[in-house]
Amino acid sequence: MIKEREIVVPGECLAEGLDYLPGENTYREGDKIFAKVLGLTGISGRVLKITALSGPYVPRVEDKIIAKVIDITMNGWRMSTGTAYSAMLNVKDATTRFVNRDEDLSKILAIGDYVVVMISKVTSQNLIDLYMKDPGLHKISGGRLIKINCQKVPRVIGKQGSMITLIKDKTGCNITIGQNGIVWIKGEPDKELLAEKAIKFIADNSHQEGLTDKMQAFLGGADHGLQ
Amino acid sequence: MAYNKRVDGRKLDQLRPMEAKAGIIPNADGSAFFKIGKTIAYAAVYGPRELYPKFLQDPKKGIIRCHYSMMPFSGSGERIRPGGNRRSQEISMVMDAALAPVIDLSAFPNAVVDVFVDLPQTDAGTRCAAISAAAIALADAGIPMKDLISSVAVGQVDGTVVADLCYDEEAYDAIVSDIPVAMTHNTQEITLLQMDGEISKADLIKALELAQKATGEIYQLQVKALKEKYSGAKNDYQ
Numbered sequence: 001m002i003k004e005r006e007i008v009v010p011g012e013c014l015a016e017g018l019d020y021l022p023g024e025n026t027y028r029e030g031d032k033i034f035a036k037v038l039g040l041t042g043i044s045g046r047v048l049k050i051t052a053l054s055g056p057y058v059p060r061v062e063d064k065i066i067a068k069v070i071d072i073t074m075n076g077w078r079m080s081t082g083t084a085y086s087a088m089l090n091v092k093d094a095t096t097r098f099v100n101r102d103e104d105l106s107k108i109l110a111i112g113d114y115v116v117v118m119i120s121k122v123t124s125q126n127l128i129d130l131y132m133k134d135p136g137l138h139k140i141s142g143g144r145l146i147k148i149n150c151q152k153v154p155r156v157i158g159k160q161g162s163m164i165t166l167i168k169d170k171t172g173c174n175i176t177i178g179q180n181g182i183v184w185i186k187g188e189p190d191k192e193l194l195a196e197k198a199i200k201f202i203a204d205n206s207h208q209e210g211l212t213d214k215m216q217a218f219l220g221g222a223d224h225g226l227q
Numbered sequence: 228m229a230y231n232k233r234v235d236g237r238k239l240d241q242l243r244p245m246e247a248k249a250g251i252i253p254n255a256d257g258s259a260f261f262k263i264g265k266t267i268a269y270a271a272v273y274g275p276r277e278l279y280p281k282f283l284q285d286p287k288k289g290i291i292r293c294h295y296s297m298m299p300f301s302g303s304g305e306r307i308r309p310g311g312n313r314r315s316q317e318i319s320m321v322m323d324a325a326l327a328p329v330i331d332l333s334a335f336p337n338a339v340v341d342v343f344v345d346l347p348q349t350d351a352g353t354r355c356a357a358i359s360a361a362a363i364a365l366a367d368a369g370i371p372m373k374d375l376i377s378s379v380a381v382g383q384v385d386g387t388v389v390a391d392l393c394y395d396e397e398a399y400d401a402i403v404s405d406i407p408v409a410m411t412h413n414t415q416e417i418t419l420l421q422m423d424g425e426i427s428k429a430d431l432i433k434a435l436e437l438a439q440k441a442t443g444e445i446y447q448l449q450v451k452a453l454k455e456k457y458s459g460a461k462n463d464y465q
Contacts, residue, residue: 009453010366011329011374011413027373034413036331036373038366038453053457054257055369056275058334084275084289084338125286125336151369207457 004043007053007207008035014048023049040207053207057083057150057180059122064137066145066178067130069113072105079117079130082147082180087128089117094132114140116176116184143174143186146196148203150181155206156199163202163212170219171195194219230385234395240437242379242391242444247359247452249367257368259452261360263379264393265350270360272368275338283339289332293322293342295357301349303394318354325358325378325409325419331371340370351394352380355407358419363449367456376418377445378409381434383426388433390441397423406431408438412446415439 002014014026014033022028025037026048035041039050059065059081067079067087076090091099095108109115116137121129131137148156156177157164168175173187173195185195198219202211233239243264252258255271262268278284295318299309322342332340342364344357358378366372382392385401397405404424410417417435426434 007454007457009375009450010372011411012450013413025371029413034373036371037369039369052369054367055371056256056335084277084335086277149369 002041002048004041005209006041007039008041008050009038010035014041019046021047023047025050025052052151054149055151057081059083059085059087059119059126059128060179061119061122063119063179064176065117065119065180066140066176066182066184067115067117067180069109069111069115072109072111077105077109079115081128082182083126085126085128087117087119087130089115089130089132093120093130096133109139114145114182114184116140116178140176140184143184144192144196146183146185146199148181148183148199150179152203152206153177153179153181155211156183156202158212163215166212166215167195167198167219171198175199230387230389230399230401233384233389234399235393239387240390240440242441243393245445245448247363247448249363249452249456255364255368257364257366257370259360259363259367261356261363263352263356263359263391265348266346266352266356267348268344268346268353268356268360270342270344270357270364272340272342272361272364272370274340274368275332275335275370276341278337278339284337286336287333289335289338289340291323291327291330291332291340291342293319293326293344293357293361295319295322295344295346295354297346297349297353301346303350318357321354321419321421322358322361326361326365326376328416328418329372329374329376329411330365331373334371340365340368351392351397351405352407354419354421355379355409358409359445359449363452366449366453374411374413375446375449376409376411377442377449378407378419379438379441379445380405380407381438381441382406382424383430383434386430388430388437390437404434406434406438408435408442410439410442412443 012035022033037052039052042049070080071078079087117130117132120131171191176184246262248260252271257272259270295315342361355378362376382405404426406422409419
């Protein structure tokens with residue numbers, strides 16, 4: 001039987017017997033439960049799960065992501081999501097204003113633009129539909145985009161957004177994190193750089209505990225150097 | 228004269244000194260370094276990503292595509308022409324087949340996971356080193372896997388069954404056989420088995436038993452490499 005918050009590799013046995021149930025990223029074979037990815041173990045009640053430390057983004061409905069326009073079609077835009085699958089944003093899901101039938105869609109979103117969007121539908125073949133009409137969903141202008149592994153996103157956000165609020169407060173930057181691992185930072189240039197360093201630090205050390213305290217010290221310190 | 232003392236002084240079942248590291252190429256989704264004796268392999272994993280040409284796509288699951296490549300001056304002989312050739316094509320294909328059974332890409336239809344393995348220096352056992360490195364890199368990339376694959380060559384030199392042949396043993400002036408083997412750890416299933424040369428049935432069985440033990444050693448090192456990546460604090464910020 002494995003302990004909590006331990007690093008396991010794929011194929012490592014987590015528990016024997018039928019007392020436990022296989023959760024996320026695990027599988028059962030015979031009376032043993034094995035890990036399916038490299039990650040940290042978690043036990044909640046009788047369920048064993050693995051929190052992956054790296055890995056590809058799997059699109060899910062209601063995820064907020066940052067996507068890039070890669071093509072314009074008859075009725076919308078094709079977007080790159082930073083995964084193996086591109087997504088569609090329909091005109092009617094992009095803007096509330098009336099769009100004429102022969103209007104040039106590149107006036108609204110041009111190829112190469114980045115947008116903050118919500119996933120509205122995912123099929124079994126990972127065809128993705130997007131939505132951009134809710135508050136907080138918009139085209140991106142200015143600032144900088146960085147990419148982190150999507151599995152680190154929950155860590156960067158923190159419990160009830162504690163970590164990201166801390167970084168926002170200390171740097172005064174506007175930060176939007178897409179579930180696909182693309183992060184948009186906008187603020188004063190030197191503060192943007194500081195926020196970027198902070199986010200990369202969290203992403204690289206996500207397997208450690210007590211990160212919020214370290215972050216507090218990092219952002220509060222005068223020289224902004226990581227000890 | 229029987230072969231009872233190995234050219235490099237190892238015991239019959241002893242592997243060459245090994246070293247492994249995970250996550251060495253920052254731009255790759257997963258990467259690994261694997262060294263066994265004088266053979267060095269670097270593996271980098273990219274994906275899952277879009278697969279083209281489209282006819283290769285499988286709408287039921289993602290596929291894995293390996294690219295094996297020996298670098299120009301990696302061998303001890305002449306310069307090797309870089310890029311693909313018949314040999315690298317075959318090895319890439321057997322690597323696909325060796326790794327595919329443990330990889331679960333059912334969540335990524337139509338996509339591909341690319342594995343690039345480069346060998347800057349070689350001294351026999353390259354496909355085994357490549358597979359062992361690729362397995363670490365795939366795990367490091369967070370690809371769902373049922374198990375790890377560990378690979379090593381075994382064989383027979385002049386009637387003596389040995390593990391992990393070096394080039395001098397492969398080229399030994401007698402009857403020699405070289406058998407690269409790849410195995411899953413939990414179920415001990417063979418996912419790669421090739422052979423060069425001649426071997427008796429009894430020796431083959433002995434060699435495969437030896438391979439079981441030898442791949443176990445490789446597995447321990449692979450696990451260590453993966454766990455070491457997350458052992459300490461990272462702090463390389465410019």
